[in-house]
Amino acid sequence: MSALGAEALRAEGLVKTYGSGHTALRALDDVSISTRRGEVAALLGPSGAGKSTLLQALGLLSLPEQGTISVGGRVVAVDGQAREDLAAIRRGGMGFVFQKANLIPFLTARENVLLALQINGRVGAPAAKRADDLLGYLELTERAAHYPAMLSGGEQQRVSIARALANEPAVVFADEPTAALDKKRGRDVIELLGEAAHDHGTSVFVVTHDHRTLDLFDTIYEMEDGRLRPQPPVS
């Protein structure tokens, strides 16, 4: 654990309902949450608890009907209405890691990282150096020229972490990043995300079912029936 920095993300009073009438399902029920730079937070909960809905809301992919979302202190969405270009905020301020690496198959490991930089308008030598530095940080220099199909599952996941960190985002969202990995590799990935969060001042928000890695998180939240409650950290 390390000292936490400025607020990276804040959500207040999020409400999201699927369907209407007597079949309406409240996936998010007055959820409020905030994360700080350098913080590694876990989100637990059974299937259908609303974890993915919360992740989509915080990742500005599907806005809730009610509530406010702020990134880096700026209010970006209020009651389902975008206040800023959400895609632009995702480009520069957010990174995503998934259960599967979801790398672009026709790009090498290095090009996958470069793509994230290019999408954010960062090209040329500085972008190349940033990509090489990240791949070196994640011990992938030797595999930089390999296509995803030529990499192991763990290597692919590390490339996806490098891609998520490429633009020094305020928040990295990770959706079940260890689900497809064995225990050791799963812990490696969470440790890596934690190190990256602390080294780069990024807030990492992980949706997970993997209780074996909970000791690696600064904060743990649990969701049930659309409601969020903080849990004490696992010692």
Added chain:
Amino acid sequence: MNLALKDIGFQRLRFAATGLGLGLLFTLVLAMGGIYKGLVEEATQLADSLEADIWIVQRDTRGPFAERSVLPAETEARAQVVTGVRSARAFTYVFIQREHRGRPLRLGLVGLAWPLDRGDRLPIVEGRALRAGRYEMVADRMLGFALGEVVHLSDENYTVVGLTRGMVSSSGDGIAFFTLADAQRIEGYLAPESLRLARAGRTGSSFPAPFETAIAPRQEQVSAILVEVAPGASAADVLQAFQAWPDVTARSASEQRALLLQVVDKPRRQILLFRVLLLAISGIIVSLILYNMTVARTHEIGVLKLMGARTSMVAGMILQQAMLLWAAGYAVALALAVLTFDRFPRKVTLTGEEIVLVGVVVFVVCVLGGLAGVVRALRIPANLVLAS
């Protein structure tokens, strides 16, 4: 980093196969246009190469190409003395079907008014025009004769002294050119037994006829008279003079050309309609290919959108691939056209204008197909990867 090129580079074989398939399709579009133009050229090339200002044919017929036309041979002499006429040449045109080297041989038999017309106007690509009054022929390459080959027709042998290109009838049969006398002999030849029977028939009647009478009338008939107007003379006035003759029909070169185009009008329209259909099919196929390429990349496009990629980046990738497919397909089509069109049994004319026109049309088709892919891509939600 260009995503379109990276994607294509990653699946080179698939792209090459798609480009080849599109190329074959575009070749068909080019070929249909070439066949259309070729049909028009074939229909008019013979008449054009004869360079007649006025065509005199049998009264009230559309001969000699659309139907049979028969004129007395002396019409040539009558035409020559009309004011404003530089030259008048007799011309015969019939079809014969014989056997050559054990195979059926169908050819258009043209008789030229030797020595006034030796065939120097013909598009001879090998050999020479007629230089002797008898036993020489100039044949179109389509007939398959070699230069110097001796061809037995009726009861005589004729040496191929020149080869033309593209001289075919509206039905696609190759044309061979002879002196008028040779052409009439070949057309009017009767076997000795037929002559004997004809003579016996006449001898048995109350009006016995000598041997020559049996065949003489045919030798004095021609299909048309080709008139060249003298420099400075009014072609319209000369035409009017011939039109006043009660026993013939006279047409200007442009009227004759229009008549020839009428002969191939239905095939032309059919090819034109088929070409439009082919273009529509190409459009549908190209759209499906590009749409399916986009569908195959749905997941990757979802990742790009999740990462915040601009619409222009995603649309650019799809449209660039559409244009690259067009470029590859059209290059294949042009290469195939250059390599194969000369080997088609009928003339396929590929002009620079046609290459540009078809290129632009299939480019638009490809871009429209790409836009179908873009519309699909725009519908892919940014949260697709999280939702899946």
